[in-house]
Amino acid sequence: xxxxxxxxxxxxxxxxxxxxxxxxxxxxxxxxxxxxxxxxxxxxxxxxxxxxxxxxxxxxxxxxxxxxxxxxxxxxxxxxxxxxxxxxxxxxxxxxxxxxxxxxxxxxxxxxxxxxxxxxxxxxxxxxxxxxxxxxxxxxxxxxxxxxxxxxxxxxxxxxxxxxxxxxxxxxxxxxxxxxxxxxxxxxxxxxxxxxxxxxxxxxxxxxxxxxxxxxxxxxxxxxxxxxxxxxxxxxxxxxxxxxxxxxxxxxxxxxxxxxxxxxxxxxxxxxxxxxxxxxxxxxxxxxxxxxx
Numbered sequence: 464x465x466x467x468x469x470x471x472x473x474x475x476x477x478x479x480x481x482x483x484x485x486x487x488x489x490x491x492x493x494x495x496x497x498x499x500x501x502x503x504x505x506x507x508x509x510x511x512x513x514x515x516x517x518x519x520x521x522x523x524x525x526x527x528x529x530x531x532x533x534x535x536x537x538x539x540x541x542x543x544x545x546x547x548x549x550x551x552x553x554x555x556x557x558x559x560x561x562x563x564x565x566x567x568x569x570x571x572x573x574x575x576x577x578x579x580x581x582x583x584x585x586x587x588x589x590x591x592x593x594x595x596x597x598x599x600x601x602x603x604x605x606x607x608x609x610x611x612x613x614x615x616x617x618x619x620x621x622x623x624x625x626x627x628x629x630x631x632x633x634x635x636x637x638x639x640x641x642x643x644x645x646x647x648x649x650x651x652x653x654x655x656x657x658x659x660x661x662x663x664x665x666x667x668x669x670x671x672x673x674x675x676x677x678x679x680x681x682x683x684x685x686x687x688x689x690x691x692x693x694x695x696x697x698x699x700x701x702x703x704x705x706x707x708x709x710x711x712x713x714x715x716x717x718x719x720x721x722x723x724x725x726x727x728x729x730x731x732x733x734x735x736x737x738x739x740x741x742x743x744x745x746x747x748x749x750x751x752x753x754x755x756x
Contacts, residue, residue, distance in 0.1 A: 488702035490566055495539055502528055503551035503565035503695075507646045509669030510727040511589070511692070512570040520548050523727040527588055527711060528569035528694060534710035552644060553619035557582060560695055567707070568695035571666060573621040574750040583700070584693035585707045586715075586746040590738040590755050591663035593622055593687035596649070596671060596680055601658055606635070606685040613638040615648045615657040625687045626661045645670060652680075663690050668731045688752040689738060708746070715743045 504520040505512040574584040597603040616623035618641035642648025651657040
């Protein structure tokens with residue numbers, strides 16, 4: 464650790480001292496000691512977390528996380544706090560958080576009761592519906608219309624889990640291929656290797672918007688559960704989660720979240736859903752889809 468980081472750590476730890484050992488946050492202490500906060504980002508989860516033309520992480524979730532970083536800088540009285548950006552995938556994001564490699568995961572991760580066993584989530588920042596995208600020439604108008612077809616969904620997501628369970632329960636006889644990431648999964652539909660890609664509707668809209676010919680695709684609603692997104696933090700660190708939640712709720716209460724939402728979702732022609740409006744009016748970190756009805 465260099466001299467600058469040592470001075471930073473000393474000042475930041477002094478700022479934590481009045482709160483006492485009982486309320487001390489392990490994550491804040493780690494950040495204070497290193498002078499760095501590590502943010503996990505996705506490279507292709509448009510419009511939440513992706514690389515822009517200059518290969519810089521950007522998006523709705525990234526913007527929210529930088530507001531959280533501002534709150535952490537204020538709490539630690541450390542305006543020079545450094546931000547380290549680390550790419551994560553649907554396969555490794557949980558392990559990176561649990562093992563302390565990242566302090567915030569800022570992508571498009573669904574808050575579920577199962578995931579809450581090892582992770583913690585901020586108040587909900589988005590609510591997605593699960594849909595499918597297919598070429599219009601396939602004439603797919605429902606999930607049930609895919610019976611007997613080859614379908615792709617992204618590995619390690621709640622969507623692929625829900626798809627498998629529903630297919631089995633309804634006897635759809637689907638051949639489900641796990642895509643490495645959203646871009647690869649969509650490319651399978653483009654190439655004709657899969658009839659449809661089942662995923663969160665907003666992610667599908669982002670992929671279609673970036674396609675060479677968006678007019679050939681149809682996005683179709685399904686009866687699969689909604690997906691509440693949140694910023695992921697480490698479990699068993701209530702002091703840090705409280706700070707994260709307060710930073711997000713402040714954007715809700717001020718109305719600034721409306722401007723941030725329009726910035727990222729207006730280009731996709733996606734107005735704010737009633738479920739998200741409800742979550743903004745009454746913030747919740749529930750991982751139960753029924754809470755968003």
